[in-house]
Amino acid sequence: MKNFYLTTAIDYANGHPHIGHAYEKILADVICRTKRLLGHEVHFLTGLDEHGQKVEQTAKERGISPQELCDSVAREFIEMCAFLNISYDDYIRTTQPRHKAIVGEILQKLFAKEDIYKAEYTGQYSTRAERFLQEKDKVDGVWPEIEFGEVTEITETNYFFKLNPHKKWLIDYIAAHDDFIFPKFRAKQVLEFLKEDINDLCISRPKNRLSWGIELPFDPDYVTYVWFDALINYISAVGYGGEHFSAFWPVDYHVIGKDILVPAHSIYWPIMLRALDLPMPKAFLVHGWWLCSGEKMSKSAGNVVDPLDYARQFGPDAFRYFVIREMNVGQDSDFSHELFLSRYNSDLGNDFGNLVSRTINMLQRYCGGVIPTIADPETPETEIMDLWSRTREKALEAYDQLQFHRALEDIFTFICAINKFLEIRAPWKLAKSDDPKDSLRLNNSLAVCAEGIRLAAAILAPILPNASQKIYEIFRLDAVAWGEYLQWNARFLAGKSLAVESLILFPRIA
Numbered sequence: 001m002k003n004f005y006l007t008t009a010i011d012y013a014n015g016h017p018h019i020g021h022a023y024e025k026i027l028a029d030v031i032c033r034t035k036r037l038l039g040h041e042v043h044f045l046t047g048l049d050e051h052g053q054k055v056e057q058t059a060k061e062r063g064i065s066p067q068e069l070c071d072s073v074a075r076e077f078i079e080m081c082a083f084l085n086i087s088y089d090d091y092i093r094t095t096q097p098r099h100k101a102i103v104g105e106i107l108q109k110l111f112a113k114e115d116i117y118k119a120e121y122t123g124q125y126s127t128r129a130e131r132f133l134q135e136k137d138k139v140d141g142v143w144p145e146i147e148f149g150e151v152t153e154i155t156e157t158n159y160f161f162k163l164n165p166h167k168k169w170l171i172d173y174i175a176a177h178d179d180f181i182f183p184k185f186r187a188k189q190v191l192e193f194l195k196e197d198i199n200d201l202c203i204s205r206p207k208n209r210l211s212w213g214i215e216l217p218f219d220p221d222y223v224t225y226v227w228f229d230a231l232i233n234y235i236s237a238v239g240y241g242g243e244h245f246s247a248f249w250p251v252d253y254h255v256i257g258k259d260i261l262v263p264a265h266s267i268y269w270p271i272m273l274r275a276l277d278l279p280m281p282k283a284f285l286v287h288g289w290w291l292c293s294g295e296k297m298s299k300s301a302g303n304v305v306d307p308l309d310y311a312r313q314f315g316p317d318a319f320r321y322f323v324i325r326e327m328n329v330g331q332d333s334d335f336s337h338e339l340f341l342s343r344y345n346s347d348l349g350n351d352f353g354n355l356v357s358r359t360i361n362m363l364q365r366y367c368g369g370v371i372p373t374i375a376d377p378e379t380p381e382t383e384i385m386d387l388w389s390r391t392r393e394k395a396l397e398a399y400d401q402l403q404f405h406r407a408l409e410d411i412f413t414f415i416c417a418i419n420k421f422l423e424i425r426a427p428w429k430l431a432k433s434d435d436p437k438d439s440l441r442l443n444n445s446l447a448v449c450a451e452g453i454r455l456a457a458a459i460l461a462p463i464l465p466n467a468s469q470k471i472y473e474i475f476r477l478d479a480v481a482w483g484e485y486l487q488w489n490a491r492f493l494a495g496k497s498l499a500v501e502s503l504i505l506f507p508r509i510a
C-alpha cells in the first residue's frame with residue numbers, strides 16, 4: 001500500500017471557525033477519502049496554531065489566559081470537524097509538548113549550524129502581521145492598512161534565520177518542478193517575489209514584547225516567531241526523525257489558502273527544510289478564497305458565513321456538497337444563500353434525493369422490497385450502463401486532477417439520466433400491464449435504478465459520506481469500497497431486501 005500524507009494549514013486560535021476554515025478541511029477530507037478508497041495508507045493532519053501576539057492579545061481582551069483561549073477555540077474547531085465529518089488522523093496543537101520539543105530541537109540544530117544568528121535590526125514592524133515589513137510589501141507605495149494595521153519603526157536585537165544563501169537554489173527548484181505548486185499559475189507569484197533580495201527571517205520575539213510562544217533553547221529572553229513555530233507542525237506531528245516520519249515524509253500535499261503561500265510556505269518552509277537536509281514537500285495545493293458578493297468576509301462587514309449554521313440546518317453533506325460543487329480548486333468563489341438553497345433543493349433534493357426515495361417506494365410497492373435481477377436488458381437499460389462506465393472514468397480522472405466540481409457535474413449528469421430513464425420506462429405504467437415482457441421491463445427498470453444509485457453513492461462517498469453510507473445501509477451492503485465495486489454489476493444487489501420502507505435524504509427546505 002502506498003503511503004499518502006496530507007496536511008492543512010493550522011488555524012489561528014484567536015477566532016471562530018468560518019467557511020474558509022471549513023472549506024479547506026472539507027477539500028482535504030475529500031482528497032483523503034478518495035485516496036483511502038483507492039487503497040492508499042493515508043495520514044491526514046490538521047490542527048491549531050496557538051502561539052503569537054494575536055492569541056495573547058485576544059486572551060487579554062477576554063480576561064482569560066492564552067491557554068484557556070486556545071483550549072476553548074480548539075474545542076470549537078474540533079467540534080466543527082466532527083460535525084462536518086472530517087476524517088483527520090491527527091489534530092496537532094502547537095502548545096502540545098510533542099510539538100514544542102521538536103521546535104526546540106530544530107532551533108538548536110540550526111543555531112549550531114549557524115543558520116540562525118543574532119543581530120540588531122531596525123525596521124518597520126507591523127503588529128497585525130507580526131513581522132518586519134519590506135519595501136516590496138508595499139502596494140502603490142504604502143503598506144496596506146487592512147493587511148498590516150499600524151506600522152512603527154523599531155530597533156531590536158533578535159535572532160535571524162538565513163534565507164538569502166538559498167535563493168538561487170529555490171528559484172531553480174521551483175522552475176524545475178512543475179508539480180510543486182498547484183495550480184501552476186501560483187508558482188509565478190513566488191518567482192516574482194524571489195526576483196528581489198529577500199531579508200533573513202527574524203525568528204525571535206523578545207519576551208518583554210511577547211511572552212506567548214516557544215522559548216528559544218539557546219536564549220531564555222526570547223520566544224519563537226509564530227510562523228517559524230507553526231510551519232514545523234508538519235514534521236513534528238509525524239514525529240520528526242522517527243519511524244512514522246520516514247514512512248510519511250515528504251508530504252504529498254500541503255493544502256493551504258492563497259494568502260499564506262508567499263512568503264511563509266513557498267519561501268520560509270522550503271528553506272527551513274533544506275537547512276535541515278530534508279526532502280521537499282511533493283506539492284502545495286493552493287486554494288482560493290470564499291468571498292461574499294465579491295467582498296472579503298470580515299466581522300466588521302458582518303458577512304462571515306458560519307459553516308455550522310448551514311450544516312445544522314441542511315446537514316453536513318449538503319454543506320460539503322455546496323463548497324465542493326461551487327469552488328474550482330485554486331480560484332475564488334462567491335458564497336450566496338440563494339445559490340446554496342437552489343443547489344440543495346434542486347441537485348440534492350430533486351435530482352438525487354427524489355431518485356432514491358422514488359426507487360425505494362417503487363421497489364416496495366412492485367417488488368415486495370426485494371431488488372430484482374436484470375434479465376435481457378433493452379436499449380434504455382444498456383444506455384444507462386454505458387453512461388455509467390463513461391461517468392466512472394471521467395469522475396475518477398477529475399478526482400485525480402483535483403477537479404472535484406467537474407466530477408460532481410459528471411456524476412449528477414448520470415443521476416439525471418436515471419431520472420429521465422425512469423420517466424421513459426414509467427414503472428407505474430408497466431405495473432398495470434398484463435404483458436409478461438412488461439413485467440420483465442418493470443423488474444429491469446427498478447434494478448437498473450437501484451444499481452445506478454449504488455454506484456452513484458459509491459463514487460460520491462468522499463463528498464457525501466453520510467448519504468452514501470445511508471444508501472449502503474438500506475441496500476444492506478458493507479461499507480463503501482471502490483475497485484471492482486465501482487463496476488456496473490447488478491449481482492451485488494439482486495435478491496437483497498431493502499432495510500427501510502422509505503427514505504428522504506434531503507428534505508425540501510424553503
Ligand code: MSP
Pocket residue numbers: 008009010011012019020021023024049230231233255256257258259260288289290291297
Ligand atoms: N495559522 C495560519 C496558518 C499556519 S500553517 C503552518 C493561518 N491561519 S488562518 O486561520 O488565518 O487560516 C487558515 C486557513 O484558512 C488558511 O489556509 C487560509 O487561507 C484559509 N482561509 C481563511 N479565510 C479564507 C476564506 N475566506 N476562504 C478560503 N480559505 C480561507 O493562516
